[in-house]
Amino acid sequence: MPALANKIYFNYGGQGPLPTASLQAMVASWRRIQELGPFAETVFPYVEELVTSLRQALAALCGVPPQRLAFTENVTSGCVLPLWGLPWRAGDQLLIGDGEHPGVVATCHEIARRESLDVGTLPVRDCATAEQVLERLEEALQPRTRLVVLSHLLWTTGLAVPIPAVGQRLGxxxxxxxxxVDGAQSAGSVPLEDAVAAADLYAFTxxxxxxxxxxxxxMALSRRLLDTGAPTMIGWRGLAEDPEHPLRLHGDARRYEIATSCYPLAAGLLQSLHSLAALGDPRQRLALIRSRSGHLWRGLRQLEGVETLLPEPPPAGLVSFRIQGHRSRQVVHTLAERGLVLRSFEPPDCVRACCHVTTLPTESGRLVSGIASLGTKSRSV
Amino acid sequence: MPALANKIYFNYGGQGPLPTASLQAMVASWRRIQELGPFAETVFPYVEELVTSLRQALAALCGVPPQRLAFTENVTSGCVLPLWGLPWRAGDQLLIGDGEHPGVVATCHEIARRESLDVGTLPVRDCATAEQVLERLEEALQPRTRLVVLSHLLWTTGLAVPIPAVGQRLGxxxxxxxxxVDGAQSAGSVPLEDAVAAADLYAFTxxxxxxxxxxxxxMALSRRLLDTGAPTMIGWRGLAEDPEHPLRLHGDARRYEIATSCYPLAAGLLQSLHSLAALGDPRQRLALIRSRSGHLWRGLRQLEGVETLLPEPPPAGLVSFRIQGHRSRQVVHTLAERGLVLRSFEPPDCVRACCHVTTLPTESGRLVSGIASLGTKSRSV
Structure with missing residues (x-):
């Protein structure tokens, strides 16, 4: 992967590196579309097969039938687009985790403004365990709560939110x-089936x-969301192509897809899925990720003045920490100059390092030394 | 352009062929992003510059400042996304041309359903002149009309809708x-400035x-739409990145952009704009397109049993026609087998051939012969 050749990369949670084979697959797809079409009787079956293959692969990852999976341009759109078509009643409460992405939060506030709903905050950002999340949920739920928005893995602290238990409680x-459920940090790092089964809407990128x-x-949609919600953005991809009823929607999740997207991207993502599968099934890959992030987490814990946000080894690939006496933003900038690529947050003020299956123990070691050289020192053992 | 090498292509209005240089520009952009980032301090200025360059180029094409231009994934999203945030009053009428794309029509019906609005149809599909369109508009306007949706060029018949005059009447x-205004067929074929200046929302792909x-x-947005409307889908691209007010929106059209898109596509589109510019400015290119489509239109008019939908040479590149005794769908299929790529419509039942600057007179000639061989014959002159 060219992105990993010239730097030590810890930002998989921002954007993953693109394997060369995936770029090649996209180029081949574009060439094929041009050769066949680009808008011709011969190209439509090719595009249909490409899109169907990816839908099946992602649906399998989610453990749902392909009829419940719809494509989106990004995870924010997936998280919020279907919400606009749900049957709200004035006074309903939207309960949103305080570790959610601002885009998702902002759209929920706009839905609340237009539909006269209330927005409540579920404080989970400082939770260190799944049990704490469930306690906080218990305290925050109200009789009028009508929607709960949570990430599967918090993008800030890396905490695994117990989505199946949350779903059970809401039931x-x-x-x-x-x-x-915002699956931005979970899809590709942890198995998804149980969380998807508990969610009405599970969006990822x-x-x-x-x-x-x-x-x-x-996004994977629950049967009840498909039955109850109405699409808000409608385009030719969501329409059933019924000459008698030109505005009839597809009966399945495709009704939430809009119009022309960049289909060669599907060939790239399919190839990336194949490349990942070659490293093991999702459970095997998570074990590998956890061994990488655990190695880094332990290294950081040995440095005096460094505080990890989670008190236990991370449940997946996100390792967030603070360094006493150092501003996180400045730490990230200084490390970037040494070829170590991380990101900072505020709030909570912290540095986040992502470890994927491709992260080498030597790279974690380089990061720990880099941080040590900022003026921290090893704790006396 | 590889797409034009092995067929005679008349479907520019469905999808244009991608120049090899544009594919190369996208590949180079992906490689650069991987080399710099993909999520790193060094890559953000590169992506920002790419996006800004394209915004400036498309804004110039529209004759608006870049602050009034927002990116969308496709033309349907552009046409309808901002409509959801307009201040509707129950009983308002949406007046929609009967030549509009089903996706746009379906979304307008859904807005009407939720906001208790009326939908009226403006019959323009059988209009042969701009004057007729204005007469029909006069008849269809009602005191409660609050929105008019029209294409700049009708995708079915190729008629040029007199958008500046429509805008003046609505004023x-x-x-x-x-x-x-749906600019799906106009952007890249006719100059846009005057129509964009008259529209509140001009969307294209x-x-x-x-x-x-x-x-x-x-999409290009009018100042009044920017002042009055509220974004419906909100993501990090629409947010102003203000640490004090994390949910504050950008003051300009970027508030309508959502989250991560495929940025390398911007490099491809920029290169395509350069390639087109090398063939002349928009007015010079339109003259070339009209000479191509006029040549085809005249050739078709010489065949007995062939009826062009427009009585005058086309205002741009769309040439729609019917063949007596032949089903349009079957005609398209038969011609496809001979390497001539067109599309059919229903309703209105017709075949559509698109001529671009790249269409050769010999190709139009081949199409006319192809149609003649279906059993039509030359009119006696």
Whole structure:
């Protein structure tokens, strides 16, 4: 992967490196489309097969039938587009985790403004365990709660939110609130089936931990969301192509797809999925990721003045930490000059390092030395 | 252009052929992103410059400042996304041309359903002149009309809708209805400035007449739409990155952009714009397109049993026609087998051939012969 050749890369959670084979697959797809079409009887079956193959692959990853999977351009669109078509009642409460992405939060506030809903905050950013998340949920739920929005893995601290347990709790609520899950950090790093089964809407992108191209994601929709919601953006991809009823929607999740997207990206993401599969199934890959992130987490814990945000080895690839007396933003900048690529957050003020299956123990070692050289020192053992 | 090497291509209005240089520009952009980033301090200025360059180029094409241009994934999204955030009042009427794309029509019906609006149809599909369109508009406008949706060039018949005159008429209406223009067939074939200046929302895509990659379009927004409307899908690209107010939107059209898109496509579209510019400015290219389509139109008019939908040579590149005793769908299929790539419509039942600057007179000649061989014959002159 060219992105990994000239730097030590810890930003898989921002964007994953694109394997050369995936770029080649996209170029081959564009060439094929041009050769066949680009808009011709001969090209449509090719594009259909490409899109169907990817839909099947991503649906399998989610453990749902392909009929419940729709493509999106990015994870934000996936998280919020279907919410606009749900049957809201004035006074309903949207309960949003305080570790959610600003785009998702902002759209929920706009839905609340237009539909006269309330927005509540579920404080999970400082939770260190799954049990704490469930306690906080218990305290925050209200009789009028109608939607809960949480990430599967918090992009800030890397905490694994116990989505199946959250789903179970919401199932006992008289209102049966919808559960929307942002899978930006989980798809490609942890197995998804159990969380997807608990969620009404599980959105993710191909360009982070799945190492696909930017601009292509997907969402898995529950049967009840498909039955109850109405699409808000409608285009030819969502229409059933019924000459008698030109505005009839597809009966399945395709009704949430809009119009022309960049299809060669599907060839790139398919190739990235193949490349990942060659390294093991999702459970085997998670074990590898955890051994990488655990190695880094332990290294960091040995430095005096360094505090990891999670008290236990990370459940997946995200390792967030603070360095006493150092501003996280400045740490990231200084490390970047040494070829170590990380990111900072604020709030919570921290540095985040992502470890994927491609992260080498020597790279984690280089990061720990880099941080040590900032003026921290090893704890006396 | 590889797409033109092995067929005679008349479907620019469906998707334009991608120049090899544009594919190369995308590959180079992906390689650069991987080399710099893909998510790193060094890559952000590169992506920002790429996106800014394209924004400036497309804004110049529209004759608006870059602050009024937002990117979209496709033309349907551009046409309808901002409509969701307009201040509707129950009972307002949406007046939609009967030659509009089903996706745009379906979304308008859904807006009408949720906001208790009325949908009216403006019959323009059988208009042969701009004057007729204005007469029909006069008949269809009602006191409660609040939005008019029309294409700049009708994708079915190829008629040029007199958008500046429509805009002027709506300016005299007590309600000052919003004017939404679908520029799917116009961007890249006719100069846009006058129509954009008259419209509140002018949406187009890069993958048709501009010969860019699929999956990247844009919309130009009027000052009043920017002032009055509220974004419906909000993501990090629409947010102003203000640490004090994390949900504050950009003041300009970027507030309508959502989240991560495929940035290398911008490099491809920029290259396609350069390739087109090398053939002349938009007015010179339109003259070339009209000479191509006029040549085909005249050739078809000489065949007995062939009826062109427009009684005058086409205003741009779309040449639609019917063949007596032949089903349009079958005609397209038969011609495809001979390497002539066209499309059919229903309704109105017709065949559409698109002529671009790249269409050769010999290719139009081959199409006319192909149609003649279906059993039509030359009219006696």
């Amino acid at each position: 006992q609520h008289a209102n049966r609130p919808w559960l929307v 191909g360009h982070k931990w799945l190492c696909g191209p930017e601009g292509l994601g997907a | 005299q209406h007590a309600n000052r209805p919003w004017l939404v 890069g993958h048709k007449w501009l010969c860019g990659p699929e999956g990247l379009g844009a």
